[in-house]
Amino acid sequence: MIRHTFERILASRRTLLGVGPMSQNCVDATIELANEYEIPIFLVASRRQIDSEAFGGGYVNNWTTEEFSRYVIDKDKKGKVILARDHGGPWQNTMESLYGLSLRRAMESAKLSFRADIDAGFQVLHIDPSVDIHGDPSADEILDRVFELYEYCWSYAQSQGNKILFEIGTEQQSGGVNMLNDLHYTLSSVLKFCKKTNVPLPLFVVVQNGTKVMETRNIGSFDQSIRVANELSPEIQMPKLVELCKDFNIFMKVHNTDYLSDESLIWYPRLGIHAANVAPEFGIVETKALLEIMHKNSLHRHAERFNEIAFNSRKWEKWVLDAQRTSDNDKSIIAGHYVFSSQEFIELKKEVTHALAASGIHLDAYLKASVKASIMRYLRNFRLVRSS
Structure with a gap:
């Protein structure tokens, strides 16, 4: 069939x-x-x-x-x-x-x-x-x-x-x-x-x-x-x-x-x-959308924390052509979707979701649309x- x-x-x-x-x-x-x-x-x-x-x-x-x-x-x-x-x-x-x-x-x-x-x-x-x-x-x-x-x-x-x-x-x-x-x-x-x-x-x-x-x-x-x-x-x-x-x-x-x-x-x-x-x-698109919405709403500290979690996961290693030439920020973006289910990110996302909701923004709806x-x-x- x-x-x-x-x-x-x-x-x-x-x-x-x-x-x-x-x-x-x-x-x-x-x-x-x-x-x-x-x-x-x-x-x-x-x-x-x-x-x-x-x-x-x-x-x-x-x-x-x-x-x-x-x-x-x-x-x-x-x-x-x-x-x-x-x-x-x-x-x-x-x-x-x-x-x-x-x-x-x-x-x-x-x-x-x-x-x-x-x-x-x-x-x-x-x-x-x-x-x-x-x-x-x-x-x-x-x-x-x-x-x-x-x-x-x-x-x-x-x-x-x-x-x-x-x-x-x-x-x-x-x-x-x-x-x-x-x-x-x-x-x-x-x-x-x-x-x-x-x-x-x-x-x-x-x-x-x-x-x-x-x-x-x-x-x-x-x-x-x-x-x-x-x-x-x-x-x-x-x-x-x-x-x-x-x-x-x-x-x-x-x-x-x-x-x-x-x-x-x-x-x-x-x-x-x-x-x-x-x-x-699609993982990169969602990661970039997440960082974008945080920076647009002055959640810079949360964005920095996310970058730190993603970078420290080292999930970017298999994807980079030259680790020395690739910026830490790019490495974090590459690894971002790998940490979406980590406890550290889940707790961070709760804070971001709550902060954005106060401005009438539904975080997951925004990410899904992206x-x-x-x-x-x-x-x-x-x-x-x-x-x-």
């Missing part, structure tokens, strides 16, 4: 949107837009953002998989939001890396997380075993891991009477574009596996289209006027990759679409890209919503 809905939408050259659940306001904004415009929008939760109770939940609203799913399903009155796991697989949860789990233990851990997703009613599972803290696995080794997790999840879902769809990814985002031969090998291998084990083809395959997010910008080749040496430009290469996906009856999805210009985004449906994920940008505006930019450029 879901696949048929997507086929109907994509037949008119549109691109589906996956939103990373960066905060409760971001989740609420997504649900409200999906219901208002009656369009499907994916909520794509990474294991760091949302995970099962066995893994201590995630940093987004301190939700476990079960709590997150229940919250979305209850609020999604028209059933338009698609619950999806993003980057499910071994070592995709901080605990698995922190404890240095072996491959076998990490795979068992990933299966436990996937089981919780299926039990909670997730509809799409992204199987991504591209991370390996012990080495650099070959393409065939990664595919073997994909197939093991794929068959496990399908069998478990069948035993529980649950319907699920799959998204597969076999490499980390590089900022370049997939080679045609590499994608053909992946899709051919997947087709053989599905026929052999009698499991359905995946809904999506993740394709590199020249995007990569660092700091608060996209540094990949897709949005650049200067092309990468020895690489065909995305607008030349992407139609070939799209056609290849069509040949295998698998939709193409791209990640790291954050911060692209409107001029680049309008090319997504034109090129035939079926779906795209956006996540950090995130909504950012999500709408993608919905319009992807032709899911008509431009006014």
Whole structure:
């Protein structure tokens, strides 16, 4: 049923949107837009953002998989939001890396997380075993891991009477574009596996289209006027990759679409890209809106305290290109959404909410509106919503 809905939408050259659940306001904004415009929008939760109770939940609203799913399903009155796991697989949860789990233990851990997703009613599972803290696995080794997790999840879902769809990814985002031969090998291998084990083809395959997010910008080749040496430009290469996906009856999805210009985004449906994920940008938008409203209302001390909490979390470390050249303020903005659920921030937010309420400002409504505006930019450029 879901696949048929997507086929109907994509037949008119549109691109589906996956939103990373960066905060409760971001989740609420997504649900409200999906219901208002009656369009499907994916909520794509990474294991760091949302995970099962066995893994201590995630940093987004301190939700476990079960709590997150229940919250979305209850609020999604028209059933338009698609619950999806993003980057499910071994070592995709901080605990698995922190404890240095072996491959076998990490795979068992990933299966436990996937089981919780299926039990909670997730509809799409992204199987991504591209991370390996012990080495650099070959393409065939990664595919073997994909197939093991794929068959496990399908069998478990069948035993529980649950319907699920799959998204597969076999490499980390590089900022370049997939080679045609590499994608053909992946899709051919997947087709053989599905026929052999009698499991359905995946809904999506993740394709590199020249995007990569660092700091608060996209540094990949897709949005650049200067092309990468020895690489065909995305607008030349992407139609070939799209056609290849069509040949295998698998939709193409791209990640790291954050911060692209409107001029680049309008090319997504034109090129035939079926779906795209956006996540950090929405967290940054909410963080900037929070700082802006505090400074506009002379809550400078509170803004400074927020910057201190965010900076001290050091969650900016994985995102900065050069720590010495990036200002402390920028680091705080990058890390801001990671601390929204910390006790320190919750107490600070109560003070800010109370102070703003005295001026007739509802803080969460203001923040949610800012995130909504950012999500709408993608919905319009992807032709899911008509431009006014």
